[in-house]
Amino acid sequence: MDSRPVGFFDSGFGGASVLAKALSMLPNEDYIYFGDDANAPYGDKSDGDIARLTFAAMDALASFGVKAIVLACNTATATCVGDVRKHLSIPVVSVEPAIKPACGTPGSGKILMLGTAATTRLARYRALCARMPRPERIVSVACPGLVERIERGLIRPGDFDDLLDSYLSFLHGKQIDGIVLGCTHYVFIGEAISVYAKARFTGECRLFDGNAATVRQLGRVLEKNGLVNGAGRARVEYHTSGDRARLEPLFRSLIQSEDRAF
Ligand code: DGL
Secondary structure, three states: OOOOOEEEEEOOOOHHHHHHHHHHHOOOOOEEEEEOHHHOOOOOOOHHHHHHHHHHHHHHHHHOOOOEEEEOOHHHHHHHHHHHHHHOOOOEEEOOOOHHHHHOOOOOOEEEEEEOHHHHHOHHHHHHHHOOOOHHHEEEEEOOOHHHHHHOOOOOOOOOHHHHHHHHHHHOOOEEEEEEEOOHHHHHHHHHHHHHHHHHOEOOOEEEOOHHHHHHHHHHHHHHOOOOOOOOOOOEEEEEOOOHHHHHHHHHHHHHOOOOOO
């Protein structure tokens, strides 16, 4: 039994969607969350800047005495998860776009992957797509601007339609079988994306995210390394590089709404 907390990291609120899953699936652990809100969004930054900020955050979390870290950020994972693993002596679990389950959807329509500019351009994500059975089915679209609105607390249907129109109008009327929420922030706006998509595309537009799979992997890693707590109470200590007084209430309300889509 190891009573140390598990560390969670994202550029901002996005990782809270993964943490919400952990609170329900692994309630006998305690958690420390660090959001680098002052530097969000990461997705529009260079690889070098994303890696530098991610490493600084990893060191901050490690200094809090966590026993494992969840890199709850697709952008940081695609940029530098391999180097982060080499750098730290504790296990690192990471989230990745749920391309694999989405590509398992039967049908002749497209699989739409929405992610940050960095995730969609990086080799790790491109290699993941290339391994899929029908990679030509995948349409990857970078959606700059969504994260900034989510960081401001916007999550409702309609709040993103202008941005989504500017990125997705070339697909209007097309058959979309699945939509991958390839940024942990987007999981909070699954309903907004679904409402938008069903009004403009044909096909089922089924949503996919990697959050539950990431938490299952965290459980396996804790087990395998003898790090399970068992007596924790899903306590969450919150840290941010941004304005804590403004951000913490939003963060707490996001992690409590577990009965929503994520
Ligand atoms: N939530 C993050 C992700 O999963 C990063 C978003 C950003 O900072 O651009 O990609």
